[in-house]
Structures are given as C-alpha cells and as structure tokens.
Amino acid sequence: MKAAKKNLRDMTVSDLEGLCTEHEVQKFRARQVFKWLYKGIKSIDEMSDIPLDFRNILKESFYIGSIEIEKKFLSQKDGTVKYLLKLKDGNIIESVLMKYGFGISVCLSTQVGCRMGCSFCASTIGGLIRNLTPGEVIDEVLTMQEDCQERISNIVLMGSGEPFDNYANIIKFLKIVNDKDGLNIGMRHITLSTCGLVPEIIKLGDLNLQLTLAVSLHAPNDEIRREIMPVANKYAINDIIDACRYYINKTNRRITFEYSMIKGVNDGIDNAYELAELLKGLLCHVNLIPINEIEESKHKKSHMGRVNEFKKILENKGIEVTVRRELGADINAACGQLRKNYVSNNRGEARF
Ligand SMILES: C[S@@+](CC[C@H](N)C(=O)[O-])C[C@H]1O[C@@H](n2cnc3c(N)ncnc32)[C@H](O)[C@@H]1O
Numbered sequence: 001m002k003a004a005k006k007n008l009r010d011m012t013v014s015d016l017e018g019l020c021t022e023h024e025v026q027k028f029r030a031r032q033v034f035k036w037l038y039k040g041i042k043s044i045d046e047m048s049d050i051p052l053d054f055r056n057i058l059k060e061s062f063y064i065g066s067i068e069i070e071k072k073f074l075s076q077k078d079g080t081v082k083y084l085l086k087l088k089d090g091n092i093i094e095s096v097l098m099k100y101g102f103g104i105s106v107c108l109s110t111q112v113g114c115r116m117g118c119s120f121c122a123s124t125i126g127g128l129i130r131n132l133t134p135g136e137v138i139d140e141v142l143t144m145q146e147d148c149q150e151r152i153s154n155i156v157l158m159g160s161g162e163p164f165d166n167y168a169n170i171i172k173f174l175k176i177v178n179d180k181d182g183l184n185i186g187m188r189h190i191t192l193s194t195c196g197l198v199p200e201i202i203k204l205g206d207l208n209l210q211l212t213l214a215v216s217l218h219a220p221n222d223e224i225r226r227e228i229m230p231v232a233n234k235y236a237i238n239d240i241i242d243a244c245r246y247y248i249n250k251t252n253r254r255i256t257f258e259y260s261m262i263k264g265v266n267d268g269i270d271n272a273y274e275l276a277e278l279l280k281g282l283l284c285h286v287n288l289i290p291i292n293e294i295e296e297s298k299h300k301k302s303h304m305g306r307v308n309e310f311k312k313i314l315e316n317k318g319i320e321v322t323v324r325r326e327l328g329a330d331i332n333a334a335c336g337q338l339r340k341n342y343v344s345n346n347r348g349e350a351r352f
C-alpha cells in the first residue's frame with residue numbers, strides 16, 4: 001500500500017536536503033523549495049523555479065498543508081481573537097491572537113487535547129487525541145497571519161497540549177519558525193511552556209536555543225502539586241528546580257514560573273513564603289495568574305487582594321513577579337475552553 005502523503009511544511013531544510021540526495025537532485029533545491037513554502041503558495045505547482053521532474057516527485061509524496069478557520073471569536077474588550085481551527089482529519093484545535101504594543105503574539109496548541117490531567121485545565125478534558133505535526137503548528141501561525149493580514153512577531157506555546165510530550169515535533173517546529181526563509185521569528189520572541197517534564201527541560205537546555213522557558217509550577221511543594229497536577233507523581237518539585245538550574249546554567253536565560261492561583265489550594269500566605277524559599281537565588285520571574293474557572297472543576301480563583309499580598313511577599317524576598325493580564329476574558333479565556341465547549345468528549349485519565 002502507498003504511504004499517505006505528508007505535509008511539506010513538516011520538513012526542515014535538512015529534511016529536504018535528505019530528499020534531494022535520495023532523488024539525486026542538486027542540494028540547493030532544498031532551500032528553494034523551503035522558501036516557497038512561506039511565500040503564501042497553496043500548491044506545489046506554483047514553485048515556478050523548481051524543475052518539473054522534482055515538482056512531480058514532491059507531488060507524489062507531499063501536499064502543502066492548510067487549516068480551515070472553523071469559528072472565530074473577537075473580544076470586544078481588548079481585540080484578542082480566538083480561533084477554532086479545523087485540521088485535515090477533522091480534529092479541532094484552538095489558537096489565540098493577541099495584540100500588544102510591541103507586535104502581534106499568537107498562542108499555539110501543540111497537541112489535540114492533553115494527557116496530563118491538571119485539575120484546573122479544560123485542555124485535558126477528553127484526554128490526548130494526538131500530537132500535532134511540526135507543519136500543523138506552523139499552519140496555525142500562517143492561518144492567523146493570513147487572516148489578520150499582519151506579521152506575527154511573537155509565539156507562545158501555551159495553548160492546548162504539553163509541548164514536551166511532543167518533543168521531536170516541537171523542536172522541528174522551532175527550527176522552521178526560526179529559519180530566515182521560514183517564518184524568521186527569533187528565538188527570543190518564542191516562549192515554550194511546560195508542566196515540568198524533567199528530562200526534556202535538560203535536553204532543551206543542552207540545545208541552548210535562547211527561547212524563554214516557562215515552567216508551570218502552580219505549587220510550592222509536592223503535596224499541593226500532586227493535588228492539582230498528576231505529573232507531580234512522576235517528577236518531584238526539587239528535581240524540576242534542579243533541571244531549571246541546569247537550563248539556566250546552559251543558556252543563561254531567565255526562566256518564567258507560572259503560578260495559577262486557586263483559592264484555598266495554593267494561595268496561602270505560607271505558600272508564598274515557601275515558594276520564595278524554593279526559588280531563592282534562581283534567575284527567574286514568577287507570573288501569578290488567578291485561574292480562569294471552568295465548570296468541570298470545583299476550583300475557584302483567588303481574590304485579587306490575596307494575589308497582591310502573595311506578590312508582595314515574593315517581591316520582598318527579592319523575586320521578580322508580575323500578575324498576568326487576562327486577555328479575551330469575554331470569550332472563554334481559559335485555555336481549551338472553546339474547543340471543549342465545541343467538541344463534546346469523555347474525560348480522559350492521566351497515565352502516571
Ligand atoms: C494550557 S498550558 C499549555 C502548556 C503546558 N502544557 C503547560 O502546562 O505549561 C499553558 C498554561 O495555562 C495554564 N492554565 C491551564 N488552565 C488554566 C486555567 N483554568 N486558569 C489559569 N491558567 C490555566 C497552565 O497551567 C499553563 O501554565
């Protein structure tokens with residue numbers, strides 16, 4: 001049986017060079033083909049300077065990916081746009097476009113669903129359906145860029161899914177995004193957020209990519225973390241902090257710790273002191289986020305007064321803190337909420 005065709009945007013320049021070698025085509029054609037993929041073409045036939053023979057070879061095994069906009073929601077409050085995007089196989093993902101003073105930032109999904117089971121997160125309801133390919137994540141960017149008619153300058157991998165649970169594809173995605181003939185977005189304009197998979201934090205540190213790593217900590221100790229994040233049964237908080245220290249030493253980059261504040265669970269004054277102690281001496285920044293409540297979870301958001309008290313304690317201990325601005329609050333702000341409301345599914349169990 002013939003293998004299914006692949007999205008040509010899954011290929012890095014070196015993958016395409018491999019293809020050239022395989023078909024005895026001159027290597028420089030690889031970059032030529034790659035360049036075309038980011039010039040807005042919809043078919044391989046539009047690659048006018050690529051010899052017909054090679055175009056035919058490409059057409060046998062590849063197509064140029066595209067994603068359909070299924071629905072679009074525009075926030076009346078701040079101009080944030082949330083998209084429900086339909087993949088080739090019919091799966092739905094959500095992506096968000098935000099306008100800031102410095103440019104346009106997009107928040108991308110890396111998987112269809114997620115298997116990590118965090119108790120406050122809508123993305124994990126229904127479990128993991130499948131990983132996104134590098135080209136599909138690229139196509140999220142291109143679809144939003146075409147729709148808004150402006151260049152996207154910043155990327156955050158903070159939509160549905162755990163990027164480190166799809167490590168190889170996400171590294172490929174980063175290479176393509178960063179390539180001057182790809183999307184030409186500098187690593188310093190990219191943030192990757194993880195729930196704290198220790199081996200992958202170390203592997204990424206070894207690559208020294210200069211992107212911003214955000215670690216979703218959400219608790220100052222293992223006991224509270226295990227209550228809300230099943231992944232904490234696999235990786236202890238001290239091992240995460242050690243991996244972060246390794247990452248900082250390798251890259252010289254400041255790490256962001258995400259701390260979603262849940263009333264009565266992780267927002268105690270003692271929790272703030274414990275967190276300050278845990279992060280003492282680390283090159284880091286803490287982002288406090290009052291959780292977005294979702295109907296499937298009993299968690300409630302912390303009062304703003306408590307969030308500010310928590311912030312002050314960390315600041316007094318010398319830790320840099322911001323309280324994250326809530327964008328698109330009027331259009332299902334919690335990540336995964338739009339998709340979940342659109343696709344009805346059974347709750348998936350985390351496997352730890
Ligand atoms: C959806 S996750 C995707 C990236 C990665 N899986 C992670 O957990 O860091 C991005 C961030 O959104 C946070 N998040 C998820 N659900 C939330 C909610 N209901 N309220 C506030 N933050 C939430 C996560 O904890 C994480 O910091």
Ligand code: SF4
Pocket residue numbers: 114115116117118121122123124159160161162195216
């Ligand atoms: S917070 Fe991140 S890791 Fe946890 S369930 Fe949501 S997407 Fe997955």
